[in-house]
Amino acid sequence: xxxxxxxxxxxxxxxxxxxxxxxxxxxxxxxxxxxxxxxxxxxxxxxxxxxxxxxxxxxxxxxxxxxxxxxxxxxxxxxxxxxxxxxxxxxxxxxxxxxxxxxxxxxxxxxxxxxxxxxxxxxxxxxxxxxxxxxxxxxxxxxxxxxxxxxxxxxxxxxxxxxxxxxxxxxxxxxxxxxxxx
Amino acid sequence: xxxxxxxxxxxxxxxxxxxxxxxxxxxxxxxxxxxxxxxxxxxxxxxxxxxxxxxxxxxxxxxxxxxxxxxxxxxxxxxxxxxxxxxxxxxxxxxxxxxxxxxxxxxxxxxxxxxxxxxxxxxxxxxxxxxxxxxxxxxxxxxxxxxxxxxxxxxxxxxxxxxxxxxxxxxxxxxxxxxxxxx
Numbered sequence: 352x353x354x355x356x357x358x359x360x361x362x363x364x365x366x367x368x369x370x371x372x373x374x375x376x377x378x379x380x381x382x383x384x385x386x387x388x389x390x391x392x393x394x395x396x397x398x399x400x401x402x403x404x405x406x407x408x409x410x411x412x413x414x415x416x417x418x419x420x421x422x423x424x425x426x427x428x429x430x431x432x433x434x435x436x437x438x439x440x441x442x443x444x445x446x447x448x449x450x451x452x453x454x455x456x457x458x459x460x461x462x463x464x465x466x467x468x469x470x471x472x473x474x475x476x477x478x479x480x481x482x483x484x485x486x487x488x489x490x491x492x493x494x495x496x497x498x499x500x501x502x503x504x505x506x507x508x509x510x511x512x513x514x515x516x517x518x519x520x521x522x523x524x525x526x527x528x529x530x531x532x533x
Numbered sequence: 534x535x536x537x538x539x540x541x542x543x544x545x546x547x548x549x550x551x552x553x554x555x556x557x558x559x560x561x562x563x564x565x566x567x568x569x570x571x572x573x574x575x576x577x578x579x580x581x582x583x584x585x586x587x588x589x590x591x592x593x594x595x596x597x598x599x600x601x602x603x604x605x606x607x608x609x610x611x612x613x614x615x616x617x618x619x620x621x622x623x624x625x626x627x628x629x630x631x632x633x634x635x636x637x638x639x640x641x642x643x644x645x646x647x648x649x650x651x652x653x654x655x656x657x658x659x660x661x662x663x664x665x666x667x668x669x670x671x672x673x674x675x676x677x678x679x680x681x682x683x684x685x686x687x688x689x690x691x692x693x694x695x696x697x698x699x700x701x702x703x704x705x706x707x708x709x710x711x712x713x714x715x716x
Contacts, residue, residue, distance in 0.1 A: 386559045393565040398677035401570065401610045411561065429561075436565065451563065511565065516612050516675045519569035526561040 384427075384530045387412040391526075393511050401515050409456070409506040415530055418500045423533040424464070424491035425501070429453060429526055430476035436524040444518055448473045451524075452510035455487050460503040465490035478529055489533070570610040570677075573713040578603035583687040591696040594688030597641070603683040607646060607666070609675050611715035615666035617683075618659045619707045626703035633705045637688050637695065640665075646679035648672070653686075656709065665711075672716035 388411040395401055415427060435445035455467050468486045479485065488505055581603060583595050595601070607615065623632035636655035643649065648667040657663050666681060667673035688695040 384557050384559055386561065389559060389561045391561060391563040393563075394568070395566065395610075396568045396570075398570055398608055398610070401567075401675075402677065413559075417557070432560075436563065446565070509563075514565075514567055515610060517567055518611070519567045522565035522567070524563045526563060528559045528561060530557040 383414075383416040384528065385414045385416075386528065387414075391509055393509075395514050402513055404510065404512040404514070406511075407509045410509055411507040413505045413507065413528070415503045415505070416500050417530065419493050419532055424489060424493070426486045426489040426531050426533055427503075427505070428478060428485040428529045428531065429471075429473065429487045430478065430485050430529075431473055432476055432525040432527055434475045436522045438518070439521045439523070440518065446511075446517075446522055448475065448524070450512055452508075453487065454508040454510065456506050456508070457488065458504050458506055460490070461499070462490040462492040462501050462503060464492055465503055473526075476527055478527075478531065480531075480533075487528075567610070569715065570608055571613070571713055571715055572608040573605060573615065573711055575603060575605045575711070578683070581685055583685075585688070585695060588696070590688070592694050594637075594690070594694065595686060596689060597684040597686045601685040601687075603685065604644070605681055605683075605711060607673075607679045607681065607713060608677040609679075609713065609715065612672040612675050613667060613716060614664050614669060614672050614714050615681070616662040616712040616714060617656075617665045617709060618662035618712075619656050619709055620659065621707045622658045624705035624707050626701070626705050628703045629701055631701060631703065633698070633700055635707070636690075637693070637698070639686055639690065641684040641686075642666070642681065643684055644679075644681035646681045647674055647676075649681055659710075662712070667716070669716070 391407060391410060393405045393407070395405065413427070417425070419425070431448050434448070435442075436448060436451065438444040438446070449472055451473055453471065453473055457465055457467065465488060467488055468483070470484055471487050472484045474482070474484060488503070490501070490503070492501060578601070581601055583601065585591060585595065607613065619635050623634055624637075625632055635658060638656045639653050640656065641653050642651070642665055646666065648671070650663070650665045654663060665683070673679070
C-alpha cells in the first residue's frame with residue numbers, strides 16, 4: 352500500500368514537473384531552415400534539352416528563420432557530398448559539379464544586409480569556413496533576446512547545360528544546405 | 534534512496550521528452566535523367582524503282598536523278614554511324630526467281646549532315662554492311678535534323694553493264710535497311 356502511494360506521488364510529481372518544463376522550454380527554434388522543392392530532377396528528353404540544357408526556375412524555396420546572439424552575421428552554404436555528379440555506369444561520364452549552376456534570389460528578408468554571393472561555385476563539402484565559395488547567401492544582422500528572429504526567404508534556380516553525346520541513364524549528387532553563424 | 538533515484542530519473546526523462554527539434558541543414562538530392570534520342574527518318578525516296586527499257590540504259594545504265602534519290606534525317610543525342618545493307622544477297626526476280634548482283638546498284642552520299650561516306654559505292658548485303666555515315670572509329674557528331682541523301686544509280690559501272698549480264702526481263706527486288714547505331 353505504501354509502495355502504491357509512493358508511486359502515485361512520483362507520478363503526480365513527474366507530470367507536474369514535466370508540463371512545467373514544457374512551458375519553460377517552449378521558445379522559437381534557434382535555427383529553422385525549411386526547404387520546399389528539395390528534390391531536383393533534370394529530365395533530358397528532347398533534342399532541345401540536349402542542345403541547350405535545362406533550367407529549373409525558382410525550383411527550390413528556402414525559408415530561414417533563426418535567432419542568435421552573435422555579432423558576425425550568418426551564412427547559408429551549399430556544398431555537394433561528392434566530387435562529381437556521378438553516372439550510374441562508367442565514371443568516365445561523370446559530370447563536373449561546376450556544370451550545375453545554382454542561382455539564388457532573395458524574395459523577402461528582414462535583414463537588410465542579406466546578399467547573394469556572386470562568386471558561388473558548387474564544390475565538394477564538408478563545411479569549411481575558409482572556403483567562401485560555399486556561401487550562397489549571407490547577412491550581417493542578428494537578433495538578441497526578445498527581438499523578432501531574422502527571417503529570409505530565397506528561391507533557387509538550377510541550370511544544367513547541354514548533354515550531347517552523354518550516355519543515357521541516371522546521374523546523381525546530393526547537395527547539403529547549411530545555415531551557420533559566421 | 535532508490536525511490537529518490539527513481540524520481541530523479543523520471544524528472545530527467547521528462548526534461549528530454551519535451552525537447553524541440555532544431556533544424557539548420559537540409560539535403561537536396563539532384564537527379565539527372567538522360568533519355569537517349571536516336572531517330573532516323575526517311576523523308577523521301579522510300580521506294581526506288583529503276584525501269585530499264587532502252588539499249589542505252591542496258592549499256593550505259595541509269596544515272597541518278599531526283600526520283601532515284603533517298604533522303605533521310607538523323608537526330609541523335611550520341612555520336613553515331615549509319616549502316617546500310619540489302620536484305621538479300623542479290624536482287625531476286627519476282628517472275629523467274631533469277632538473281633541480279635547487288636553491285637549493279639551503286640550510290641553516292643550527299644546532304645548537309647556530317648561525315649557522309651565519300652565516292653561511288655556499291656550496295657552490299659547484310660553480312661558486309663556499308664557505313665554510309667561515320668565509321669566505327671570516327672563516328673559522326675551528335676546533333677539534330679542532320680540531312681543526308683543517297684543518290685542511287687543503276688548499271689553505270691564501265692565493263693559491268695546490264696547488257697553484259699544478259700539478265701532476262703523481270704522485276705528485281707530487294708529491301709535496303711538503314712541502321713542508326715550510337716557509338
